[in-house]
Structures are given as structure tokens and as C-alpha cells.
Amino acid sequence: MQVAAEHLSRRSLKLMAIGTLAGLFSGLFGVGGGSVIVPLLVLWLGYDERAATATSLAAIVFIAGFAAAAQGLYGNVRLLDAVLVGVPAVGGVLIGAWLQQRLQARAIALLFAAVLVASAVELVLG
Amino acid sequence: MTGLIAIGVAAGIVAGLLGVGGGVLFVPGLVLFVGLDQHHAEATSLLAIVPVAIVGTYRHDRYGNVRRADALALGLMSLAGAAGGVALANALSGALLRDAFAALMVVVAAQLARRSLGRGGVAHPGVEDAVAEQQEVDQRQEPGGREVDHLGGEPER
Numbered sequence: 001m002q003v004a005a006e007h008l009s010r011r012s013l014k015l016m017a018i019g020t021l022a023g024l025f026s027g028l029f030g031v032g033g034g035s036v037i038v039p040l041l042v043l044w045l046g047y048d049e050r051a052a053t054a055t056s057l058a059a060i061v062f063i064a065g066f067a068a069a070a071q072g073l074y075g076n077v078r079l080l081d082a083v084l085v086g087v088p089a090v091g092g093v094l095i096g097a098w099l100q101q102r103l104q105a106r107a108i109a110l111l112f113a114a115v116l117v118a119s120a121v122e123l124v125l126g
Numbered sequence: 127m128t129g130l131i132a133i134g135v136a137a138g139i140v141a142g143l144l145g146v147g148g149g150v151l152f153v154p155g156l157v158l159f160v161g162l163d164q165h166h167a168e169a170t171s172l173l174a175i176v177p178v179a180i181v182g183t184y185r186h187d188r189y190g191n192v193r194r195a196d197a198l199a200l201g202l203m204s205l206a207g208a209a210g211g212v213a214l215a216n217a218l219s220g221a222l223l224r225d226a227f228a229a230l231m232v233v234v235a236a237q238l239a240r241r242s243l244g245r246g247g248v249a250h251p252g253v254e255d256a257v258a259e260q261q262e263v264d265q266r267q268e269p270g271g272r273e274v275d276h277l278g279g280e281p282e283r
Contacts, residue, residue, distance in 0.1 A: 012199070015196060015199045015200055015203060016199075016203045018200060019199065019200040019201070019202070019203030019204040019207065020203060020204065020206060020207035021207060022200065022204050022207065023203075023204030023205065023206065023207025023208035023209075023210070023211055024207040024208070024210055024211040024214070025207075025211065026149075026172070026204070026207075026208055026211060027172075027207065027208045027209065027210065027211020027212035027213075027214070027215060028211040028212075028214050028215050028223075028226075029149065029153070029168065029211075029215075029226070029227055029230055030149055030152075030153050030167065030168025030169065030170075030171040030172050030215075030227075031147055031148075031149025031150055031153070031171070031175070031230075032147055032148065032149050032175050032179060033204070034147055035147065035234075037200065041196075045196075047193075050191050051191050051192075051193055053186070053191070054183070054186035054187070054189070054191030054192045054193075055191070055192055055193045055196055055197045055200070056197075056200075057179050057182045057183045057186060057192070058179075058183040058186075058187070058192045058194065058197035058198075058201070059196075059197045059198075059200035059201045059204065060175065060179040060201075061176060061179045061180055061183060061201065062198075062200075062201025062202065062204060063200075063201060063204040063208055064149075064172045064173070064175040064176050064179060065176050066201075066204060066205050066208040066209070067172045067208040067211065067212055068169065068172035068173040068175075068176065070208055070209050070212035070213075071165075071168070071169030071172055071173075071212050071215075072169070072173075074165075074169070074212070074216050076165050076166050076168075076169035076170075076216075077166075077169045077170055077172070077173050078162065078166055078169075078170045079173070081130055081156070081160065081162070081170050081174075082170045082171075082172075082173035082174045083173075083174075084127060084130035084131055084134065085130050085131075085133055085134040085137070085152055085155075085156070085170070085171075085174040086134060086173065086174030086175065086176065086177045086178060087134065087177055088131045088134035088135045088138065089134040089135065089137055089138035089141070089148060089152075089174060089177070089178050090138065090177050090178055090181045091135060091138060092134060092135040092136065092137060092138015092139040092140075092141070092142065093138040093139070093141050093142035093148075093178060093181070093182070094138075094142065094181075095135075095138070095139050095142060096138060096139040096140060096141055096142020096143035096144075097142040097143075098142075099139065099142070099143050100142060100143045100144075103143070105143060105144060105242075106242045107242075108143065108144065109144050109238050109239070109241065109242035110238075110239055110242050110243070112140060112144055112146070112235075112238065113235040113236070113238040113239040113242075114235070116146075116150075116231050116232070116234060116235035116238070117231070117232055117235045119154045119158060119231060120154075120228035120229075120231040120232050120235070121228075122154075122158060123154060123157060123158065123224055123225075123227065123228045123231075124224065124225055124228045126158065
């Protein structure tokens, strides 16, 4: 009983730590935080990748929502811009997932990695 | 307006195709193509992520992969961190924040390259912003579907 309680509280602490780290990452960078949550769920809580990915997505609804609200308090959120980007993106993701099963994604991934680096350089120098 | 929609669709397609997250694409898209400054781009990206994550969650939940209690706990316990992260972002100069974000992009690119070059795919899910990861799951879970990693390589594990 005591062991079970200890296990439970340790688990809660881990969840709290992951949630806090993901929130920090999300708030700082304007991203969802999945790149923090997924590996930590796997490493610390023994999740398989599928469950980690799915659970992370559900958590991100809250995390990105909280962080967006906090940014809203600073007056930084462009509401219309967010809707115009976010809603079409849903359609884009569905198309991408469909394409992904029909294309050789490896070469595209490499090409895209190059685009990311070029964009990073553009960001810094531009 | 057309530019914003194009960024959304293009980022969404890349996210769905490669398993790279929405935010890491929205932010540079908003800075480079719409001309938002780094703080506005990050804030706007956060809100844009929400509908994508909602739909992704719905798709995963159909397969029973979402552990709802944990997701709720993670989400609620992120509040302090999210507030802290946003406060930190707003305390930093746009230039510093932009450079840090550029570093994050390079890390994501390196992981993407490693994943696509690696044999059988290291396929580390940590590479991906989970916003876009659902296609991997869909693919593995499809009845009679082939088990391939999300870059179309050999089965992992």
C-alpha cells in the first residue's frame, strides 16, 4: 500500500516535471513542446512511441492554449493571422499524412532539412 | 491573407509528411514571409497550433492511443511552465530569441537528416513536434497496413 502510494506520487512528480518543462519550451519558442514530451514519456514513464505521441498531442492542446493565452496578455497574438494559418494547416496535415504513404519521404526529409538550415541562416542574417 | 493561408497549408503538408511539428514551421514562415517580429510570430504560432493539435488528438483517440488522464495532468501542470516560458521569451530581445529559435531549427534539421540517413531509421520521436506525428500512428495502426517507419524505411525495433 505504502509502496503503491510512493510509486504513484513519484509518477505524479514525473508528470509534473514533464508538463513544466514542456510548458517552458513551448512558451519560450512558440512551439507545441512535443519534442520534449514524447522522449520523456518514453524514458521516464515507459510509454511506447505511439501512446507517447498521442498523449503528447492531447497535452499540447492545453500547453499551446495556455502559452497562447499568456502571450495574449502581452498583446503579442495576432488572432486573425493565427486562424488564417492554423485552420488551413489542419487540411495541410491531412494531405501530408496522405502523401506520406505514397512518396519516398526520405529524400524529401533531407531536402527539407536543408531548407530548415537555410531558413535558420536567413532568420539570423535577414 | 493568401500568404498566411499558403503558410498554413504548406507547413501542414510538410508536418504531415515528415513528422516535423507545426510550430517549428509556423514561426519562421510568419517571420520570413509575413514579416512578423519574432515575439509576434511565436505568439501567433502558439494559437495556430491549437486547432492542429485538436484534430491530431481526435485522430489518435480513435485508435485509443491517448492516455487521457496523463494528457490532462500534463496539460494542466504545464501552466506554470508555459507562463514562465512566455515571460522569459518576452524578457529576451527579439534578436536573441530569433537566434535561439534558429538554433532550434538547426537541431531539428540535424535530427531529421540523421533519421532519414540512419539504417532502419533511428526514428526518434523526440525529433518531432507531436503536432504532426499522427501519420506515423495511423500508418502503423491501419488494418493490414505495412509496418514502416514514418520516413518510409525499414521497420524499427
